Amino acid sequence: MTRGEIIELFIQNAAKAGAEVQVVKDQEGLSRVALEILKGRGSIFCPNMTQREKALSLPADRCTQAYASASLCIEEVLGAVAETGSLVLSSQAGKPVQAGLLPGHHVAILPAEKIYQNLDDLFGQYGHSPPTNITLETGPSRTADIELTLTLGVHGPGRLSIIVV
Amino acid sequence: MRTSSEQIPFRANAVQALDDPALRATLRNITEIFTQKRADAVSSLPFEEWRDQASALRLHVLDNLEDYIGRFAGNATRAGATIYRAKEAAAAREIVASILKDRGATKVVKSKSMVSEEIHLNDYLESQGIEAVETDLGEYINQLAREAPSHIIVPAIHKNRRQIGELFAEKLGADYTEDPTALTKIAREILRQEFLSAQAGITGANFAVAESGSIVLFTNEGNGRMVTTLPPLHIAVLSIEKVIPSLTDLPLFIRLLPRSATGQILTSYMSVITGTRKPGEFTGAQELHIVLVDNGRSRVLAGAYREMLKCIKCGACLNACPIYRVVGGHTYGATYPGPMGVVLTTLLDGMERAHPLLDATTLCGACAEVCPVKVPLVQLLRGLREERVEKGLTPWVERKGMIGFGWVAKWPLLFHLGQIAGRVFWPIAKRIAGDKILGRMPDFASRPFRRRIS
Numbered sequence: 001m002t003r004g005e006i007i008e009l010f011i012q013n014a015a016k017a018g019a020e021v022q023v024v025k026d027q028e029g030l031s032r033v034a035l036e037i038l039k040g041r042g043s044i045f046c047p048n049m050t051q052r053e054k055a056l057s058l059p060a061d062r063c064t065q066a067y068a069s070a071s072l073c074i075e076e077v078l079g080a081v082a083e084t085g086s087l088v089l090s091s092q093a094g095k096p097v098q099a100g101l102l103p104g105h106h107v108a109i110l111p112a113e114k115i116y117q118n119l120d121d122l123f124g125q126y127g128h129s130p131p132t133n134i135t136l137e138t139g140p141s142r143t144a145d146i147e148l149t150l151t152l153g154v155h156g157p158g159r160l161s162i163i164v165v
Numbered sequence: 166m167r168t169s170s171e172q173i174p175f176r177a178n179a180v181q182a183l184d185d186p187a188l189r190a191t192l193r194n195i196t197e198i199f200t201q202k203r204a205d206a207v208s209s210l211p212f213e214e215w216r217d218q219a220s221a222l223r224l225h226v227l228d229n230l231e232d233y234i235g236r237f238a239g240n241a242t243r244a245g246a247t248i249y250r251a252k253e254a255a256a257a258r259e260i261v262a263s264i265l266k267d268r269g270a271t272k273v274v275k276s277k278s279m280v281s282e283e284i285h286l287n288d289y290l291e292s293q294g295i296e297a298v299e300t301d302l303g304e305y306i307n308q309l310a311r312e313a314p315s316h317i318i319v320p321a322i323h324k325n326r327r328q329i330g331e332l333f334a335e336k337l338g339a340d341y342t343e344d345p346t347a348l349t350k351i352a353r354e355i356l357r358q359e360f361l362s363a364q365a366g367i368t369g370a371n372f373a374v375a376e377s378g379s380i381v382l383f384t385n386e387g388n389g390r391m392v393t394t395l396p397p398l399h400i401a402v403l404s405i406e407k408v409i410p411s412l413t414d415l416p417l418f419i420r421l422l423p424r425s426a427t428g429q430i431l432t433s434y435m436s437v438i439t440g441t442r443k444p445g446e447f448t449g450a451q452e453l454h455i456v457l458v459d460n461g462r463s464r465v466l467a468g469a470y471r472e473m474l475k476c477i478k479c480g481a482c483l484n485a486c487p488i489y490r491v492v493g494g495h496t497y498g499a500t501y502p503g504p505m506g507v508v509l510t511t512l513l514d515g516m517e518r519a520h521p522l523l524d525a526t527t528l529c530g531a532c533a534e535v536c537p538v539k540v541p542l543v544q545l546l547r548g549l550r551e552e553r554v555e556k557g558l559t560p561w562v563e564r565k566g567m568i569g570f571g572w573v574a575k576w577p578l579l580f581h582l583g584q585i586a587g588r589v590f591w592p593i594a595k596r597i598a599g600d601k602i603l604g605r606m607p608d609f610a611s612r613p614f615r616r617r618i619s
């Protein structure tokens with residue numbers, strides 16, 4: 001598969017799982033789309049660690065370090081898997097994996113070159129000593145426990161936005 | 166109800182379930198939806214090839230189970246976990262309780278674990294003064310209603326929205342609503358506080374990876390992630406056959422499990438957890454205890470029905486089963502319902518207690534057809550049924566009736582007379598008996614099948 005086909009497959013599968021996916025060309029596009037998503041969404045947690053995160057120019061008065069009570073988490077993620085439309089999170093990224101779980105809305109910045117084609121490519125790299133926690137996040141939190149009626153945002157975020165750069 | 170050594174009253178339970186039109190409507194709805202979703206999810210994929218691979222791999226693990234458990238235990242320990250092996254359910258319960266007591270924990274949050282149901286962990290913890298809060302929405306509903314799961318994937322599916330609305334109003338003091346979104350929100354808010362304040366989390370595991378010492382959890386709600394990342398102490402309770410060799414084998418099972426269970430490509434969340442938090446990490450429990458439960462599995466492994474242990478507990482066979490579809494999970498009076506449940510319960514609990522469950526099959530094979538790891542459910546069911554007959558456990562009328570039928574079937578003239586007598590006397594017998602089971606039996610055809618096709 002070409003890089004373009006892998007990105008296309010990822011977008012398709014992530015959307016199928018209920019994620020809202022947008023593609024941007026550069027940092028300028030990223031900042032614009034991010035600010036649009038953040039508009040009127042309350043307090044924001046951002047790890048502010050990567051180049052892309054730092055360049056977001058987030059509204060300082062709405063930023064918080066307390067991710068457990070933030071209404072939204074925006075962060076750059078380690079990677080993704082096209083086969084399943086999943087984001088890859090890991091405890092070795094120098095930030096809490098659960099930061100994207102507790103707020104009601106998770107916004108992921110995904111560098112396009114970090115999308116694995118399939119699960120084998122991802123799990124082939126860890127060997128005997130994987131990080132303490134590897135999590136695949138595929139769409140928003142969901143349940144069908146009441147009469148098989150789909151309900152989003154049970155315990156985790158009810159919205160997942162992915163910005164592919 | 167499940168700890169007693171009495172026979173499971175499957176027939177009496179079934180009569181009750183068949184008389185509950187609301188339950189039957191719910192069951193028809195969910196089993197049809199799940200079956201359709203699964204069928205859509207596996208089409209246009211090399212699913213058959215994956216099933217063969219997974220079946221062979223599971224069998225390979227069972228052939229070398231002690232070795233793989235040893236490797237899993239060694240690698241998990243190296244990553245910071247503490248491993249326990251419990252021969253029986255009672256030992257497993259006591260291990261979990263003593264870990265919690267030693268640390269003064271009085272409240273724990275749990276994510277769905279069938280093996281913890283099997284060992285009746287919650288009741289025991291309660292008797293020891295420890296409150297275990299179920300956090301999967303379906304399990305939470307069951308816990309409020311003090312009921313057992315009726316399906317291994319959607320545990321509260323026997324309840325409709327009105328019943329759940331009434332339950333939340335009564336037990337939680339919430340305003341009555343029957344809107345699933347509003348009900349979910351009520352549970353979310355209550356359980357969020359429980360996650361943040363719990364002293365420990367208890368989970369099961371879908372897989373245990375030998376080569377890395379990892380455990381793997383699939384959830385849709387996110388409760389599994391909460392339970393394993395927020396409290397400082399994590400206890401995982403899992404049965405010994407959950408081991409797979411290496412992380413490179415995981416993709417195969419990721420491709421099979423959610424598709425078979427709910428028709429999803431992947432559940433919303435899947436976590437691979439390896440030991441405790443390392444320096445420089447911000448995620449992971451400070452203490453991880455893994456309890457490997459045998460509870461009769463070593464005995465099953467040594468016997469003729471060992472392939473049952475290939476099962477990865479996806480629930481596809483429940484949805485496919487014509488019996489499960491009309492009687493539902495509670496009728497089985499056991500932790501695991503449906504075809505896999507009949508076999509596993511008979512093997513784990515023993516023939517004397519569980520043999521009435523062997524009536525819960527038509528041997529149609531729909532279960533084996535959807536099984537992602539090719540458990541030969543029909544052969545296993547047939548084998549157990551033969552054993553049941555050999556042990557003289559079938560009802561007297563059935564035994565004598567079979568002998569009588571065998572005799573009649575040898576003589577065409579007698580057989581023919583029997584058919585005529587049946588057409589005349591069967592409806593009368595049905596009316597006189599007034600028995601609910603007999604009353605539901607179909608009438609004899611007015612023209613024999615032989616004549617209809619000739």
